[in-house]
Amino acid sequence: MDKHIIDQIIDKHNCEPSYLIQVLLDIQAENNWLPREALERVAERLQVPMTRIQHIATFYKAFSLVPKGRHQIHICVGTACHVRGASRVLDTVQGLTGIEPGETDLDLKFSLETVNCLGCCALGPVVDIDGKTHGKMAPAKTADVLKNYD
């Protein structure tokens, strides 16, 4: 990741240590994951020990310390989706992609995550792929949708 962009993000938050989480969120949004060099730069500029950054990067779910795939699958497992059969949808996606939640496949094609409620409960079970919401999913329909991504 470009050091220049990292510095820009840090400067946007006035190099303020209490904005550490906000800085990391912006880096995550920009780069999709947190590379080691980026974290080291943040530690250096904000004067925060690396252990604290590691603590935060592993504590909060928004952060990833490994690269992500080209397509991000977010399967909602909120309560409303759960009672409408989200676990069967998750099983299908796991079967088709061969990855578990939190993992990325070897071709860097898909990354799979579960999320707790996307707030579209009327459409449950919901699967979000690259920001597009697919509602009223069932195992067979999920398989059809996944075919559209390469």
Add this chain to the structure above:
Amino acid sequence: MSRINSPDELEKVRQEIISRENPNKPCISICAGAGCIASGASEVIAAFKAEIEKQGLMAEVNTKGTGCPGFCERGPVVVIYPEEICYLQVKPEDVPEVVSQTVREKKVVDRLLYVDPTTGEKATHEADIPFYRNQERNVIGNNIKIDPKNIDDYLVIGGYSALAKTLSKMTADQVLQEVKKANLRGRGGGGFPAGTKWEGSRNAPGEPKYVIVNADEGDPGAFMDRAVLEGNPHSVLEGLTIGAYAIGAHEGYIYVRQEYPLAVENVTIAIQQAQEYGFLGKNILGSGFDFVVKVHKGAGAFVCGESTALMTALEGRAGEPRPKYIRSNVVGLWGKPSVLNNVETWANVPLIINNGADWFTQFGTDTSKGTKIFSLVGKITNTGLVEVPMGTPLRDIIYKIGGGIPGGKKFKAVQTGGPSGGCLPEELLDLPVGFDELTKAGSMMGSGGMIVMDEDTCMVDVARYFLEFLTEESCGKCVPCREGMRQMLKILTNITKGKGKDGDIELLEQLSETAIEAALCALGKSSPNPFLSTLQHFREEYEAHIKEKRCPALSCKELISYYIDPDKCQACMNCLRKCPSEAITGGKRQIHIVDQEKCTKCGTCFEVCPHRFHAVRKISGEPVPPPIPEEARTIVRKSKEK
């Protein structure tokens, strides 16, 4: 946009904005809340804008994306003013007709109206739809009228008049007394009286003081705070500023989860616009009162909804709670007095100031005043946000507003209060919703999630689900929560897999007791609730799982098998073609059979089997009948016999 320096100037600006717009000018309001966007509202908005341009009506018609009015089930929702005609499930294809018929000719497009499923009657206006008619929408009612990205829309409906009243006519103490008199209780979960919390902070030593909006709505299946913050961000800012004045704070934070990008965007714009008008910043409305607000995005940790954990996260550290020997309103953010209230609580404050505590207390029960927004989701006909006076019976919410259970299924339970809440059975449906009533029944108000479950939902699995959620979200600081919940989850998972044994229930009860007694924060203390409340009301389901290895709801994957009834199968090949694991054998005129070895129990065959055949069955607690012999598999059609 110029700065407003006094309450009189505010009224002048307001009148000017109102007079600028002809009240009879048509306005097309399209819900741009997350639920409707997911149903295609963005395309509908674009189609309206294009069509208005095409028909050359740009000067005569306003089009705007608004906040969420709550009827997510029938989204995208479109309301046409000034007639207030309400269209549901509008698609881009419908747009040209709506513009030429309704906007130009003032005719109603019948097919887009709400149709009552029982009477078949159509409803033209929002207020005629039973879903809305039975609500009291003090807080979210304005959402459909305003574009959240435009502060002028909020001023038109009387926005910031409560702030003007507070700053010009009331002392901080009077504001405090009014909120106390209204008995406004926290809408985020605990139900702690806001006035008392504010007073504690006001009287606490230490400067500066802080006010914080908790918009880290983490309960799965709850999205009312998002709808308010996304749809009417200024109402929250106004409430927050009034609160800051009452306790003497000059700095506020909005902690909003990053999973709500639209809420982050809208509230950021709102803060900027409020600053330009001078509702935030230095010397607000010429009163000498200074107040600034900053937005902090949450990085995805459920525990950060807990007050002390949230404040730790605001300080830029991992959000772990601390013991609350001293409450956070006395020692909070950066060790200073800090008032944390949830979005909906803050949004109620301007209403109380404007209308008075007596107006507010006319809604609700003796101990729970005002209205509450619930997110009614799950196995319910009308999914959406529902705002009702406290004390409304659950039955009214689920049947009168929610329209009951879809698909002719039987109601089983309603889960309230989020992961730490509980499940209430049919017998308790007449319970009025209120903080104390729900707690007494073994559940809680929580932030207002209401998940309806029907006969197909397994209650043991529901308990396991919530425990799994809470185990994942445990911050790991205290042992009863970190280790106890993990053990509870293990036992519950075993039960749902048919590996339960005698004594499991008792062991779960012991672990629950320890967590309630010894966990550090409310998350840990309430973590056994899903288990305890399902055990209390549905003990027989636990016993069926443990003793008979049977799931009465036919839901637990490991305890059920799919079986095709040879007497009913018409060899239509539907299930055979759709089965993702190729576990079904058969052919044309050959009765299909599920290969139990290959079956992954995804349930696709059960779903695709035509209703008139109803040949696929779920079996639990008994062995699957052996497949019929090969020679008996050929179906001889009666018509062909002749």
